[in-house]
Amino acid sequence: MKDTFDLLMKTDFPAIRRAGLETLQVNLGYLCNQQCLHCHVDASPRRTEIMTAETIADVVNFIKRQNIKTLDLTGGAPEMNPAFFSLVKQARDLGVHVIDRCNLTILLEEGYQQTAAFLAENLVEVVASMPCYLQENVDAQRGKGVFDQSIDGLRLLNRHGYGINEKLKLNLVFNPQGIDLPPSQNQLEPMYKKELSERYGISFNQLYTITNMPIKRFGSTLISKGQFDKYMQTLKSSYTKENLSGVMCRTMLSVDWLGYVYDCDFNQMLDLNVGAKARSASSSNSGKTHLNDLLNDDLQGEEIAIMDHCYGCTAGNGSSCGGALN
Numbered sequence: 578m579k580d581t582f583d584l585l586m587k588t589d590f591p592a593i594r595r596a597g598l599e600t601l602q603v604n605l606g607y608l609c610n611q612q613c614l615h616c617h618v619d620a621s622p623r624r625t626e627i628m629t630a631e632t633i634a635d636v637v638n639f640i641k642r643q644n645i646k647t648l649d650l651t652g653g654a655p656e657m658n659p660a661f662f663s664l665v666k667q668a669r670d671l672g673v674h675v676i677d678r679c680n681l682t683i684l685l686e687e688g689y690q691q692t693a694a695f696l697a698e699n700l701v702e703v704v705a706s707m708p709c710y711l712q713e714n715v716d717a718q719r720g721k722g723v724f725d726q727s728i729d730g731l732r733l734l735n736r737h738g739y740g741i742n743e744k745l746k747l748n749l750v751f752n753p754q755g756i757d758l759p760p761s762q763n764q765l766e767p768m769y770k771k772e773l774s775e776r777y778g779i780s781f782n783q784l785y786t787i788t789n790m791p792i793k794r795f796g797s798t799l800i801s802k803g804q805f806d807k808y809m810q811t812l813k814s815s816y817t818k819e820n821l822s823g824v825m826c827r828t829m830l831s832v833d834w835l836g837y838v839y840d841c842d843f844n845q846m847l848d849l850n851v852g853a854k855a856r857s858a859s860s861s862n863s864g865k866t867h868l869n870d871l872l873n874d875d876l877q878g879e880e881i882a883i884m885d886h887c888y889g890c891t892a893g894n895g896s897s898c899g900g901a902l903n
């Protein structure tokens with residue numbers, strides 16, 4: 578795979594600082610029941626890297642010490658970490674809002690069929706990738722048969738009240754298949770709602786449109802096809818200043834399966850350490866900053882580590898884990 582890191586290092590992206598820390602996004606490991614071609618962490622059923630119970634205890638401790646409001650769980654399939662269920666319960670007991678980034682198909686797998694009920698009982702918000710409401714497009718991006726299983730997963734969530742009961746939020750994620758920016762979220766969402774309702778009887782709350790980042794597998798594909806420069810030009814020429822105040826790194830930290838900390842999930846994928854102050858806190862462990870290094874730090878106002886991929890967050894309507902920014 579061709580790495581885009583060196584191409585992104587030199588940047589004129591404006592400096593940004595953390596406004597405050599509200600959300601902890603935690604990658605529970607690379608184990609997954611699927612093996613999607615586009616997966617940016619190369620997750621698969623054979624991966625063995627998952628967050629240990631000890632590191633999960635560090636996460637809970639950090640949530641308490643830093644008064645975290647939202648815990649956002651990713652993977653792999655986060656539900657496949659055996660400690661997923663106890664982590665969710667502990668966070669909920671602390672009054673923390675929990676988000677599960679769910680691939681939908683895991684809900685139907687043997688051994689995980691109680692997961693949907695558990696999520697509903699604990700009022701966990703579900704965010705699920707659904708790149709299209711057409712079968713051929715989803716199967717092309719995520720693998721043959723994934724569309725039908727995803728529809729079954731959505732129906733199961735609806736049966737538990739997701740997308741219907743106002744306390745059970747079910748949000749879907751769209752990302753473009755080519756090198757275009759996502760279409761308007763406000764225009765695409767009603768189309769998704771109409772098509773998924775009429776074709777399959779499915780209800781959901783919001784559609785999040787997310788811009789593809791020029792890193793990892795997508796970045797490598799851009800290079801292979803000779804489209805990297807063109808894509809960067811698209812991102813930069815669509816820079817929208819108003820989006821800068823809403824980029825997700827201003828209110829979140831991203832944590833990898835070993836407990837190391839990054840300014841966002843994309844920086845985690847690039848192995849780009851957190852900004853200045855946190856970086857100095859980590860001098861004892863080979864340049865990497867662990868959650869335990871930041872227990873007493875006030876990260877408000879701290880510098881965020883940026884490179885040219887950051888233009889992916891500010892282009893057009895903007896992009897974040899919660900969809901468009903304007």
Ligand code: SF4
Pocket residue numbers: 609610611612613615616617618619620621652653654680
């Ligand atoms: S479901 Fe998600 S985490 Fe799993 S392989 Fe596919 S993209 Fe990767």
Ligand code: SF4
Pocket residue numbers: 824825826827840841842843844881882883884886887888890
């Ligand atoms: S890529 Fe990460 S660090 Fe850069 S603007 Fe987006 S969220 Fe912030």
